[in-house]
Amino acid sequence: MGSEWRPLLEALIGELEYRRALGLRFVALSAQGLAVLEGLTHPTVLGSAGGRGGKVSAMAVSSSGPAAKPPASEALGAQSGGKLKGSDVVPTGQVTGGVGVLPGLFGEARRLGLDREARLAAFEELRRRVLQCTRCPHLVASRKNVVFGVGTPEAELVFVGEAPGVEEDEQGEPFVGPAGQLLTKIIQAMGFSRDQVYIANILKCRPDTPGQTSGNRKPTPTEMATCFPYLREQLQLIQPKVIVALGATAVEGLLGKVGVGITRLRGQWQEWEGIPVMPTYHPAYLLRNQSPTEKRKVWEDMLKVLERLGRPITERQRNYFTRSGGDRA
Ligand code: SF4
Incomplete structure (x- = not known):
């Protein structure tokens, strides 16, 4: 194995160990997924699975066609210092509509230079997998x-909420109920539309x-622990400049901060895998508490986000929910 593949292989092993820590014993893999694994351990085989010029391509991974059945599971067990058993990775042949490449691999591949086309294809593959x-x-x-998520996978700003409610479950889209409508107003007040950002939930x-x-x-x-790997993949593929965590559950799911009140954390920058995270109140809280003071707190958090993104802020925006600026969202 050439050294250029080692970071991908290590990311793959890390993902498997993470999943095992969650209590998962098996990973479903298609024949193509196995071929990619073989490519990581024996790069010449990646070429036969569709790799181009030694660069990982999700399109190539997605391509159908004959694939060798390599001893990938044994190879992984050996590479992870014997921590993983070969039986933890099984080809099922039952993956439909998806590629079956191990989650996290694409995210790592993006950090290593996955091109735009491949990244979007990987995101679509992830969406198909989650829907099933x-x-x-x-x-x-x-x-x-x-409810997978909505917006652009190329967003610089991602909002993370808790879980779908009844309206979201009906429509298959996050933040479409009353709290969602308020979030949309906040997003618009920041100068974005919903399709210029990405919105997803922990669950x-x-x-x-x-x-x-x-x-x-x-x-x-x-x-949350069972579903979180999907959000993790979404964020790894999007690689936003800033994440906004909406409410205590989002903070708990994303940052693992259990029992630390959102009142204490909001407005203070946190970090998830090197990406700045701004915790703030969930819009549902603002619906329950309509006081301009609480709205202003959330808006101040959003001003910090805009500053971090390097976006221009107008005087009017600065003054929302102050006596001089009046009510806005
Ligand atoms: S909540 Fe459970 S069933 Fe639904 S997508 Fe997440 S892990 Fe799958």
């Missing part, structure tokens, strides 16, 4: 839609509420 996800049978049984399926006909509940830690 059945990891949480109780949520699968109650959901109407999987992609609506938390079920057995015995209740309405209302939402907070996702459990297990549900």
